[in-house]
Amino acid sequence: LRHLVLVLGDQLDLEASAFDGFDPAQDAVWMAEVAEESTHVWSSQPRIALFLAAMRHFALALERAGRPLHYRRLDAPDNRGSLAAELAAAIEALRPQALVMTAPGDWRVLQALRKVAAQAGLALDVREDRHFFCSVREFAAHARGRKQLRMEYFYREQRRRHGVLLDAQGEPLGGQWNFDAENRGAFDARGPGLLPEPLWEPPDALTQEVLALVAQRFAHHPGRLARFAWPVTRESALRALSRFIEERLPLFGQYQDAIWPGQPWLYHAQLSAALNLKLLTPREVVAAAEAAYHAGRVPLASAEGFIRQILGWREYVRGIYWTRMPDYLDLNALDAQAPLPAWYWSGETEMACLRDALVQTLDTGYAHHIQRLMLTGLYALLRGVAPREIHAWYLAVYVDAVEWVELPNTLGMSQYADGGLMASKPYIASGKYIQRMSPHCSGCRYRPELRHGESACPFTVQYWDFLIRHADQLGSNPRLAMQFRNAQRLDEAERQAIQRQAQALREADTATCTP
Ligand code: FAD
Numbered sequence: 001l002r003h004l005v006l007v008l009g010d011q012l013d014l015e016a017s018a019f020d021g022f023d024p025a026q027d028a029v030w031m032a033e034v035a036e037e038s039t040h041v042w043s044s045q046p047r048i049a050l051f052l053a054a055m056r057h058f059a060l061a062l063e064r065a066g067r068p069l070h071y072r073r074l075d076a077p078d079n080r081g082s083l084a085a086e087l088a089a090a091i092e093a094l095r096p097q098a099l100v101m102t103a104p105g106d107w108r109v110l111q112a113l114r115k116v117a118a119q120a121g122l123a124l125d126v127r128e129d130r131h132f133f134c135s136v137r138e139f140a141a142h143a144r145g146r147k148q149l150r151m152e153y154f155y156r157e158q159r160r161r162h163g164v165l166l167d168a169q170g171e172p173l174g175g176q177w178n179f180d181a182e183n184r185g186a187f188d189a190r191g192p193g194l195l196p197e198p199l200w201e202p203p204d205a206l207t208q209e210v211l212a213l214v215a216q217r218f219a220h221h222p223g224r225l226a227r228f229a230w231p232v233t234r235e236s237a238l239r240a241l242s243r244f245i246e247e248r249l250p251l252f253g254q255y256q257d258a259i260w261p262g263q264p265w266l267y268h269a270q271l272s273a274a275l276n277l278k279l280l281t282p283r284e285v286v287a288a289a290e291a292a293y294h295a296g297r298v299p300l301a302s303a304e305g306f307i308r309q310i311l312g313w314r315e316y317v318r319g320i321y322w323t324r325m326p327d328y329l330d331l332n333a334l335d336a337q338a339p340l341p342a343w344y345w346s347g348e349t350e351m352a353c354l355r356d357a358l359v360q361t362l363d364t365g366y367a368h369h370i371q372r373l374m375l376t377g378l379y380a381l382l383r384g385v386a387p388r389e390i391h392a393w394y395l396a397v398y399v400d401a402v403e404w405v406e407l408p409n410t411l412g413m414s415q416y417a418d419g420g421l422m423a424s425k426p427y428i429a430s431g432k433y434i435q436r437m438s439p440h441c442s443g444c445r446y447r448p449e450l451r452h453g454e455s456a457c458p459f460t461v462q463y464w465d466f467l468i469r470h471a472d473q474l475g476s477n478p479r480l481a482m483q484f485r486n487a488q489r490l491d492e493a494e495r496q497a498i499q500r501q502a503q504a505l506r507e508a509d510t511a512t513c514t515p
């Protein structure tokens with residue numbers, strides 16, 4: 001055997017760089033399902049099922065493409081349980097001259113595979129992942145010499161470099177780069193009205209087999225499978241893309257930040273998992289949104305708002321991950337040490353807004369961005385949860401969770417643990433923000449306007465406690481000046497009442513329920 005081409009669960013693309021020069025007469029592909037990838041964090045059942053189902057469907061696509069494949073199933077009696085052990089055994093059995101792969105999305109996995117290759121005395125050819133618009137090298141060049149990184153500048157550079165939404169003079173269409181101000185709508189009291197049908201397709205026989213395996217083998221893992229219907233093939237991902245462009249993109253921009261109880265999808269794309277598994281390329285997704293704008297089917301603010309997520313945020317967080325790892329994982333700028341409340345894994349809390357987001361997360365493996373940033377993320381930030389604990393939770397529960405994208409979003413954007421590299425300020429707010437953006441508070445036992453006392457909203461109590469706790473460290477940030485000024489106006493008795501209650505909240509509900 002000349003080359004053994006390694007394909008991981010988030011590299012399901014027949015056109016990936018690992019296949020350049022592939023010769024079926026001399027080369028073979030290797031894929032392995034291993035328990036460690038589902039247990040190094042306590043992965044949810046929907047997430048495990050998505051990866052396994054998509055891998056098994058990709059194995060069929062490789063077969064159809066005539067590429068010889070060595071595939072290890074999780075339920076094989078002699079499965080060794082880790083990628084490293086399985087690869088070492090494959091090398092022993094197949095005796096390739098070299099290993100080839102596309103750069104993986106996870107630093108830990110790259111180190112593990114490098115070690116196996118070195119121990120076997122084999123070259124490991126790690127190739128550029130051209131799935132992305134921007135290579136890690138290009139990102140490093142963008143970051144070099146800048147005191148502060150800001151997504152907006154990176155995004156403008158990307159628009160220019162790739163000619164996206166530009167006029168004939170190379171200037172942004174509509175005369176501005178960013179229509180964010182138009183993307184902050186909330187629904188009025190009547191709610192979102194008739195929403196497009198969810199994108200989902202019922203699981204086929206192969207996916208059903210995986211669902212049965214996961215239900216049996218990972219029964220004690222969080223999450224539920226009854227509503228599992230994520231795209232697991234390129235064909236179904238392409239169908240999901242075209243339905244999104246037709247049905248949801250027109251109102252995506254307007255309601256990007258909205259929250260509504262019992263409505264997980266609203267006008268969001270539900271494409272992150274398909275993108276992260278590489279069933280779709282970001283180029284085709286951006287091109288589809290741009291074409292819909294040029295055809296007059298979607299407003300510019302929606303097309304731009306959506307494209308900014310893919311060409312801007314998604315590429316930006318990847319650049320941060322690969323230029324900052326492995327140190328990034330240990331950052332904790334706010335010295336947050338509290339444990340994660342156990343009910344993050346069950347949804348059993350009296351806080352109506354969090355209960356809705358958590359139960360939905362466990363049922364579907366999905367929450368939209370504002371639910372992640374301004375509900376589950378905000379609560380952990382205000383409470384002072386240790387970044388490693390909340391990181392493990394995000395990596396475990398969402399079907400789109402792969403470390404390169406999850407970690408900077410969690411540690412950087414949502415927890416401010418990198419001290420401002422990703423975000424120019426911590427995203428902090430009290431329960432009154434949630435009251436403004438959703439009707440959750442009217443069905444909740446707490447009251448968002450109360451700062452302490454039995455009925456005080458835990459977001460609000462901890463928001464004020466956060467401002468008191470971090471006055472020295474963050475008080476000089478001009479973007480937070482007004483919030484800190486308001487905190488200074490609290491009298492001593494109120495400060496003490498807030499601090500006592502916040503401390504009691506931090507100490508409550510922390511019994512662990514992970515194995
Ligand atoms: P839409 O809201 O419709 O957005 C369209 C696409 O843009 C998404 O499919 C996604 O590919 C991309 N996108 C949007 N925002 C971001 C972002 N901030 N970073 C990277 N890409 C973005 N996204 C993941 O893909 N995996 C994760 O593990 C993940 N963890 C997150 C953790 C936290 C704490 C936060 C605040 C955000 C996280 N995100 C993550 C980003 C974002 O919330 C999800 O990409 C989005 O909710 C996926 O749903 P959608 O496909 O319906 O997205």
Ligand code: SF4
Binds near residue numbers: 352440441445459
């Ligand atoms: Fe959430 Fe507080 Fe509103 Fe209850 S009162 S729904 S906990 S923001």
